[in-house]
Amino acid sequence: MKHIKTFLLVSSLGILVSGCSATDEDYSYVKTEDKTIDHIHGIGYPNNKGELVIATHDGLMKYKDSTWYETNSEKHDYMGFQPYKGGFYSSGHPEEGSKLKNPLGLVKSTDGGKSLDKLAFYGETDFHYLGAGYESKVLYAINQEPNSEMDKGLYRSMDEGENWEKADMKGFESTSIGNIAVHPSKKEMVAISSKDGVFVSEDGGDSFTKVENTQTTTSIYLTEKTGLFASIEKGKIQLHELDLDSIKMQSYPTPDLSQDNPIMYISSNPERSAEWTVVTYNNDIYQTTDNGETWNEVVDEGNLEK
Structure with a gap:
């Protein structure tokens, strides 16, 4: 079923856990064989490489020299995708068959999605609305449902998700x-x-x-x-x-x-x-x-x- 894109209704408005997902040693971007893109959840230019990357329901895709590429593994459903100069932050859900918990919470990757560092709320929260400072790495998130540390509302973190303060x-x-x-x-x-x-x-x-x-x-x-x-x-x-x-x-x-x-x-x-x-x-x-x-x-x- 196609995801319905809509505005978030705003009503009355962790602990750092590091680790990596299971990865394929041959992880890379390969020329896509798909003819269509569905469910785009974010775009940007991570890692200061000047290459456009889009986050989809079925993993990451890259546009380079008028050609589209997709990852050959780690095809997670990235939500709230936010590039920064060292990589990207995201939330979402792991691909089918993955050993990662669902939802992903707040994760970070510095290697193009080959591995994910689990920063906060792993297995607990799916953030659809994230913001990140490209240089500063400050994070903002709208939490839609209360979790172990947050009520509903807008939160900020100056230390990549270790501590959060409500705005x-x-x-x-x-x-x-x-x-x-x-x-x-x-x-x-x-x-x-x-x-x-x-x-x-x-x-x-x-x-x-x-x-x-x-x-x-x-x-x-x-x-x-x-x-x-x-x-x-x-x-x-x-x-x-x-x-x-x-x-x-x-x-x-x-x-x-x-x-x-x-x-x-x-x-x-x-x-x-x-x-x-x-x-x-x-x-x-x-x-x-x-x-x-x-x-x-x-x-x-x-x-x-x-």
Whole structure:
């Protein structure tokens, strides 16, 4: 059954365990034989390699030199996938037949998914909404169900999941969110896209300010000086660039998309700042290498041979 992608309803808003999954000595990325992609759960550019990686229901895939690759093992259902300069953080569920516990809790990989370090809530919690600082490694998570250490709400960790602190979220005035975006190096700057606009915090989520004139936003991504977010406006999708110093926004060139196919994920290449990638609800993947002046449709409704 296809997963239904939807906003998280926000209502009233560990112990470090290290270890690795069983791995195949020949673990690698191989040219994919599949013709379609389903269930995209996150995108980004891990390990500072400048290569686009997407997290799916059936493991990781990589786009390099106009070719798609997939892992030949460790095909876990990665949720909340968050790349950072040393690898990626994620949650989710292990592949069928794996010896890993379900759910994965919070895990980290520094070798492209060959092995997973179990950071927190292993076998206990599946985080669908994670945010990570690309440089700082600070983590933010929305916990949907109480676990051994958390109630419901937004939490932050400055030490890769060993300790968590609940954020107050004062000033956040929306009943649903799209995603969490964390500033690459400023540990206390975090933004949330929501059905009521963009909210930005500069104190670790304790207080938020709404960006003026923002409407329903489905995704946001932060770089050192700017952010890019996607809104639904008058039946169409519009990208906006946000200046993080002035918190002013301006329209950004956008692929021609309708409101029933909103942008769900946005990411930027840390090696080439003009390269952006977006993924839509219907599994369209668009990429620009010139700051939106031109967009190339890499995948059409999940079809790799568009």
